[in-house]
Amino acid sequence: xxxxISHEQxxxxxxxxxxxxxxxxxxxxVIANNLVTSSLFGHDSHGAMRIPEYLGFIEDGSIVPGAKxxxxxxxxxxxxxxxxxxxxxxxATKAMETAIEMAREQKTASVITRRCNHVARLGAFVQLAAxxxxxGIATCNSPMYGDWxxxxxxxxxxxxxxxIAYGVPTEGDxxxxxxxxxxxxxxxxxxxxxxxxxxxxxxxxxSDGTPTNNPAEFYGPPKGGILPLGGSAGHKGYALSMLxxxxxxxxxGLSSTATDLFGNxxxxxxxxxxxxxxxxxxxxxxxxxVTYLKSSPPAPGFKEVLVPGExxxxxxxxxxxxxISVDDPTWDRMCDFAKQWNVEIP
Amino acid sequence: xxxxISHEQxxxxxxxxxxxxxxxxxxxxVIANNLVTSSLFGHDSHGAMRIPEYLGFIEDGSIVPGAKxxxxxxxxxxxxxxxxxxxxxxxATKAMETAIEMAREQKTASVITRRCNHVARLGAFVQLAAxxxxxGIATCNSPMYGDWxxxxxxxxxxxxxxxIAYGVPTEGDxxxxxxxxxxxxxxxxxxxxxxxxxxxxxxxxxSDGTPTNNPAEFYGPPKGGILPLGGSAGHKGYALSMLxxxxxxxxxGLSSTATDLFGNxxxxxxxxxxxxxxxxxxxxxxxxxVTYLKSSPPAPGFKEVLVPGExxxxxxxxxxxxxISVDDPTWDRMCDFAKQWNVEIP
Numbered sequence: 001x002x003x004x005i006s007h008e009q010x011x012x013x014x015x016x017x018x019x020x021x022x023x024x025x026x027x028x029x030v031i032a033n034n035l036v037t038s039s040l041f042g043h044d045s046h047g048a049m050r051i052p053e054y055l056g057f058i059e060d061g062s063i064v065p066g067a068k069x070x071x072x073x074x075x076x077x078x079x080x081x082x083x084x085x086x087x088x089x090x091x092a093t094k095a096m097e098t099a100i101e102m103a104r105e106q107k108t109a110s111v112i113t114r115r116c117n118h119v120a121r122l123g124a125f126v127q128l129a130a131x132x133x134x135x136g137i138a139t140c141n142s143p144m145y146g147d148w149x150x151x152x153x154x155x156x157x158x159x160x161x162x163x164i165a166y167g168v169p170t171e172g173d174x175x176x177x178x179x180x181x182x183x184x185x186x187x188x189x190x191x192x193x194x195x196x197x198x199x200x201x202x203x204x205x206x207s208d209g210t211p212t213n214n215p216a217e218f219y220g221p222p223k224g225g226i227l228p229l230g231g232s233a234g235h236k237g238y239a240l241s242m243l244x245x246x247x248x249x250x251x252x253g254l255s256s257t258a259t260d261l262f263g264n265x266x267x268x269x270x271x272x273x274x275x276x277x278x279x280x281x282x283x284x285x286x287x288x289x290v291t292y293l294k295s296s297p298p299a300p301g302f303k304e305v306l307v308p309g310e311x312x313x314x315x316x317x318x319x320x321x322x323x324i325s326v327d328d329p330t331w332d333r334m335c336d337f338a339k340q341w342n343v344e345i346p
Numbered sequence: 347x348x349x350x351i352s353h354e355q356x357x358x359x360x361x362x363x364x365x366x367x368x369x370x371x372x373x374x375x376v377i378a379n380n381l382v383t384s385s386l387f388g389h390d391s392h393g394a395m396r397i398p399e400y401l402g403f404i405e406d407g408s409i410v411p412g413a414k415x416x417x418x419x420x421x422x423x424x425x426x427x428x429x430x431x432x433x434x435x436x437x438a439t440k441a442m443e444t445a446i447e448m449a450r451e452q453k454t455a456s457v458i459t460r461r462c463n464h465v466a467r468l469g470a471f472v473q474l475a476a477x478x479x480x481x482g483i484a485t486c487n488s489p490m491y492g493d494w495x496x497x498x499x500x501x502x503x504x505x506x507x508x509x510i511a512y513g514v515p516t517e518g519d520x521x522x523x524x525x526x527x528x529x530x531x532x533x534x535x536x537x538x539x540x541x542x543x544x545x546x547x548x549x550x551x552x553s554d555g556t557p558t559n560n561p562a563e564f565y566g567p568p569k570g571g572i573l574p575l576g577g578s579a580g581h582k583g584y585a586l587s588m589l590x591x592x593x594x595x596x597x598x599g600l601s602s603t604a605t606d607l608f609g610n611x612x613x614x615x616x617x618x619x620x621x622x623x624x625x626x627x628x629x630x631x632x633x634x635x636v637t638y639l640k641s642s643p644p645a646p647g648f649k650e651v652l653v654p655g656e657x658x659x660x661x662x663x664x665x666x667x668x669x670i671s672v673d674d675p676t677w678d679r680m681c682d683f684a685k686q687w688n689v690e691i692p
């Protein structure tokens with residue numbers, strides 16, 4: 001039976017675990033807040049289940065706790081944030097904070113990362129921008145080993161699932177979108193396989209480029225591919241995926257075929273909407289847009305039209321009351337770490 | 347039988363027509379070059395067939411030739427280009443030139459338009475950036491009357507086809523992507539209807555939100571909707587479409603439900619890749635990415651993997667030799683205008 005725990009307790013426990021594992025207190029706060037917030041938002045795949053995974057990464061040396069983050073400003077609007085292979089979300093938070101600060105001064109900013117580990121949920125960082133009254137746009141690629149996605153018309157993977165996220169303030173909850181440019185993320189296909197289920201049409205193909213619904217034929221060997229977003233219009237998802245790849249690799253001066261890179265290549269673009277109209281006007285306009293979109297009567301099979309992030313904020317409010325359900329394997333591994341380091345278990 | 351004419355002759359004829367219609371010589375050069383280049387690239391829907399259409403817009407007053415374009419710099423990285431309801435491509439070219447100039451100085455720039463008429467092919471402007479060694483990103487929305495696209499799960503249109511374009515330099519031809527965030531542009535559906543053909547699955551739905559392949563059921567009345575990019579993952583295309591809407595409306599301080607707007611709301615983001623690595627390195631990296639993508643063996647039904655813009659540059663080289671084929675109705679209308687204004691017909 002999964003353990004249900006309040007987000008405050010889970011956050012405090014997680015902080016203690018990361019500190020025990022060698023993180024400094026600032027890192028522990030950021031990482032606990034990041035992962036627990038993902039669980040609050042209902043993104044369990046990027047939430048509590050990553051806690052023992054990240055703790056394991058510290059043990060095996062792939063995450064360097066206390067890594068020095070170096071911010072190299074290249075101009076008044078651009079910076080490279082070298083994350084030193086520390087915690088991905090800690091480095092990405094610093095990169096987004098840098099971008100927000102620069103955009104506040106200069107109205108536009110672009111910040112990239114280097115040596116950044118897995119950043120978890122990209123939407124977390126664009127929300128930082130939205131919370132500061134900014135438009136935050138984020139892209140995130142992965143090095144060659146994550147190339148599951150085929151180029152349109154191709155049979156071998158050449159791109160990662162390459163998400164695009166953005167956060168925009170309104171008069172209510174911000175709009176938080178976080179979407180991969182492929183038909184599905186790899187993790188979702190693995191879930192189908194583990195459950196012995198077929199995946200929907202148009203998600204994956206076999207290694208010879210023919211379609212399949214069988215996730216086992218996708219995983220192979222030989223390895224198949226995930227299709228770019230769009231189905232018959234998959235050239236569009238492919239084009240957007242390439243933009244993410246360009247901003248994560250070439251823009252940072254890195255090769256798309258380098259085999260010595262790991263983690264994520266992140267690019268944050270921040271725009272200050274107060275450059276063209278007062279922030280309050282901007283928020284009125286985005287709020288009006290949300291109202292207009294939601295006024296579209298639902299199609300059969302849908303209860304209502306949602307905007308990106310809306311469901312997540314609802315789930316958060318619910319889970320802030322009901323607590324977060326942590327699955328047994330995750331909780332057990334957390335408790336194992338706690339016993340190993342004499343950390344109090346809530 | 348369609349008229350086949352060299353692009354130089356077509357360009358010169360088009361310039362003379364626009365000058366005769368009241369455009370100044372600078373406008374005539376930009377507009378002729380823009381439309382003829384679209385035809386060269388194979389985008390006939392944004393090419394020669396728009397020549398008589400635009401000439402008609404001058405006659406009916408919806409395009410104001412000689413409109414004063416006002417550039418209001420809001421900061422070192424941001425500007426509003428008020429196009430005064432002149433030629434869309436002329437205003438958009440000025441906006442992109444402004445963004446390139448600012449990005450060269452400041453490394454990032456964001457420029458929006460106001461009172462901008464239909465800009466034709468968005469890819470034309472991002473190519474200006476790529477030709478200058480910049481990353482150019484463009485989004486373009488339309489006011490409420492163009493809201494053919496339903497929000498994900500909705501039955502009434504609330505968004506335009508909202509394209510995203512980008513241009514990026516390589517060691518060869520630039521990468522030029524220009525994709526709508528819907529399954530199909532409206533014009534393509536009209537073509538199917540005019541030919542009495544059914545549209546592919548997943549493109550459109552009836553006014554009650556149920557799927558259809560019959561374009562007549564989409565057009566109604568009652569009017570149906572175009573689906574956002576992505577099919578079963580249509581929430582992703584919807585999210586990207588909303589970003590285009592936000593950058594075209596709220597960011598410019600404009601309402602998504604204003605009924606007194608027409609033309610396009612354009613946002614140009616320009617990034618100077620030379621901020622993070624030398625331009626030559628960037629081009630090597632994008633070229634390497636292109637080579638890597640194209641090395642994916644083609645899936646059944648495909649001859650090769652292409653990158654965005656590749657087919658267009660091939661078509662251009664072919665049509666520069668073979669000439670441009672102008673359909674009869676377009677040519678006849680051009681000749682009618684020519685006779686009316688005593689313009690020499692080539």
